[in-house]
Amino acid sequence: MQEPPRGAAAPHPYAALEPRHVLDALEAVGIRADGRLLQLNSYENRVFLVHDEDGRALVAKFYRPGRWSDAQLAEEHRLLAELQAEDLPVIAPLALQPDGRDAQAIAQAPASLARVRLRPGDAGAERPSLALAVWPCRAGHGPELDDPSTLRWLGRLMARLHQVGARERFSARPTLDAEAFGWQSHARLRDDGHITPAEWPAWDSACRQALELATQALADTPTATLRLHGDCHPGNILWRSPDGDDARRGPQLVDFDDARNGPAVQDLWMLLSGEREAMQQQLGAVLSGYRQIRRFDGRELRLIEPLRTLRMVHHSAWLAERWDDPAFPAAFPWFGTPAWWSQQTVQLRQQIEAMTEPPLDDPADWGLDD
Structure with a gap:
């Protein structure tokens, strides 16, 4: 097979998203997960199905670094909040509670968006920073477009x-x-x-x-x-x-x-x-x-x-x-x-x-x- 693009030698930032680091990041924004963790099918971002200690099913999205600026991410969340206020059927993200150490609120962004600093396993390694949002999990199926x-x-x-x-x-x-x-x-x-x-x-x-x-x-x-x-x-x-x-x-x-x-x-x-x-x-x-x-x-x-x-x-x-x-x-x-x-x-x-x-x-x- 022809090798397509030439890959980068440095580890990808998503390499730091080990299960324990995902759970640590969620705790840093006020969500205590019960340990269940399933990575969902998403390529652009990293998305996980988790459950909190109350049994709620949640979807945690770690945004791809470098794709959107914090200001651009904030505009996405503001649009979702505006649509939800108008009672449109969108699934809006939850308010987060960053702890100020490993997670911080993004300036001029809705409370549903935070930036978390992951804890890599290698001592002395740089701690990558990713934007994080969490949604309630909703089930459904595709629309019947022949109807x-x-x-x-x-x-x-x-x-x-x-x-x-x-x-x-x-x-x-x-x-x-x-x-x-x-x-x-x-x-x-x-x-x-x-x-x-x-x-x-x-x-x-x-x-x-x-x-x-x-x-x-x-x-x-x-x-x-x-x-x-x-x-x-x-x-x-x-x-x-x-x-x-x-x-x-x-x-x-x-x-x-x-x-x-x-x-x-x-x-x-x-x-x-x-x-x-x-x-x-x-x-x-x-x-x-x-x-x-x-x-x-x-x-x-x-x-x-x-x-x-x-x-x-x-x-x-x-x-x-x-x-x-x-x-x-x-x-x-x-x-x-x-x-x-x-x-x-x-x-x-x-x-x-x-x-x-x-x-x-x-x-x-x-x-x-x-």
Whole structure:
């Protein structure tokens, strides 16, 4: 197998997250765990299922160092608190009680965010610092996206989210655009030598052409930007049934880690799948729900395929940038192989075709607008 990116020699900061250090960090923010600890499936951050001494199931997230500044993390938590205050079905983090020694509150951040200094096992080793937040654990399953009533429900939920998100903009978090998501990702892959030499010319040509089309589409489509979930794929939507702790049923939004400024359609297009005709029907259901609560600018539908293209290129760069994290080679062993880059080239060419086709029709033209 072709070795993809060149790994760093220094231990990854997550190497200090041994079970005992996780429990120590939780105690430093006022949570006394009963010793049960299960690492959950998360690559960007390190996430653990724990139980406190009262038997509550909790989810502890240690944020990846260097990805977001403290100010950017604080904006995520402030948005969650604002959404919770408006009774939106989000799972907001708990208030923490840092002890001032191994954990400190982050300045000008909600009480749900703290920075903890881990205790590495080697004497004299530097003590890495990680941002930490803790959520109540909620169970659920994925939404049934082939059900029009589910899609309408999700459309209403996205509209309510955007009503809140439109009140102001993030000042520290970035805005979704072609430069940051697309061209910078292309440059990193080019400069760091992650792409196998034989596959580079074809991939580079397809990527440049696709990014040029995406850039032009974004420039030609004036849209309002607002605070978004940013990564609203079905895996970040929990569909819940009533239980003893919560009588609600329906969707709950989780994982606002990618929250940023951008157009409303960014939070809608990942609910669509399949061939064009199927996506058209799904879109009709989503927007019929959305428009019950909030106006949707039909011009944004031109951005669905450009945004999908940016996500594809960004995903490749994300995998390359994270290759020094031991979790990534284990989880993505096919990344960096000639077959991977050939597949990416084919998909980018498909995106070029998709971006030159007419966009999905606006269901407002079907008499579904409010």
